[in-house]
Every structure is written in structure tokens, then in C-alpha cells.
Amino acid sequence: MEKIIFTSYTRKNGHNEFLEWFQRLPIKDQAKLQDIILRIEEHGLLVAQRMLWVKKIEGENNLYEIRSKQSSNIQRALYFHVENGYYVITHGFTKKTSKTPKSEIDHAILIREEWRIENE
Numbered sequence: 001m002e003k004i005i006f007t008s009y010t011r012k013n014g015h016n017e018f019l020e021w022f023q024r025l026p027i028k029d030q031a032k033l034q035d036i037i038l039r040i041e042e043h044g045l046l047v048a049q050r051m052l053w054v055k056k057i058e059g060e061n062n063l064y065e066i067r068s069k070q071s072s073n074i075q076r077a078l079y080f081h082v083e084n085g086y087y088v089i090t091h092g093f094t095k096k097t098s099k100t101p102k103s104e105i106d107h108a109i110l111i112r113e114e115w116r117i118e119n120e
Contacts, residue, residue: 002085004041009088009115017091017111018077025075032070033077033092040066057100063108065100076100078108080115088115 008018022030040048048054057063057078066077066089077092090111093104 002044004044004085004087006037006041006079006087006089009090009111011111011114012118018089021092026070026073029068029070029073029075033066033068033075036066036068037077057105057108060105060109063105063112076104078104080108080112082119088112090115 008016010016022033025033036053039051040053043051045054053067055065055067057065062080064079064081066079068075068077074095075092076095077089079087079089081087090108091104093101
């Protein structure tokens with residue numbers, strides 16, 4: 001099984017949108033999301049898919065979401081695959097609708113492209 005490593009991205013403007021969002025979450029929501037990320041890293045993506053901890057963003061190439069729920073709070077963190085077991089989390093949001101908002105997907109794509117320009 002390939003080792004999974006998640007990291008987040010600090011943009012050119014100095015902001016790490018995932019960490020800034022994560023730090024504003026209630027403590028219980030932070031703990032739940034952190035636990036999900038650690039479980040994915042420990043057990044791998046096949047188990048994560050079966051357990052519904054991750055999901056591919058429909059219609060998008062190389063864009064996925066980490067899924068976390070604490071009580072009625074539904075948190076999502078969008079990420080993309082870089083190489084081998086290395087994944088970059090673009091940002092997170094609190095989900096209020098059944099479908100992932102297009103604006104959040106578009107934002108993740110923008111960050112992914114910015115990351116690629118900076119790192120290739």
C-alpha cells in the first residue's frame with residue numbers, strides 16, 4: 001500500500017486557506033476532520049473510498065473531497081493528487097447543500113493551477 005501524505009498550500013499572498021479555515025472551526029469539528037485525514041493517511045484511499053471519507057468531484061479530473069461530519073456540521077476539504085502518495089489540500093468549507101457548490105470547485109481548481117505554476 002502506497003503511503004499517503006496530505007499537505008496544505010500557502011498561496012503567493014501568504015495565506016494558507018485550508019489552515020486558516022480549519023483554525024476557525026469549532027474544536028470538535030477540527031478533531032473530527034483531523035481524525036479523518038489521519039485515518040486516510042493510515043489506511044489508504046481504497047479504504048477511505050469504501051468508508052466514504054473521500055469522494056471524487058464529479059466531472060473534474062484530479063479533484064477530490066475529504067468528507068467530515070460532526071453532529072449537524074458537514075465539513076469538506078478539497079484536494080488534488082500531485083505524485084506518488086502526495087496530496088495537496090486546497091481549502092475547506094462548511095457544506096450547506098447536498099451538492100458541492102460550483103464556486104468551491106472553481107476555487108479549488110484556481111488554487112490547484114496556481115500550485116502547479118509555482119511548483120513545476
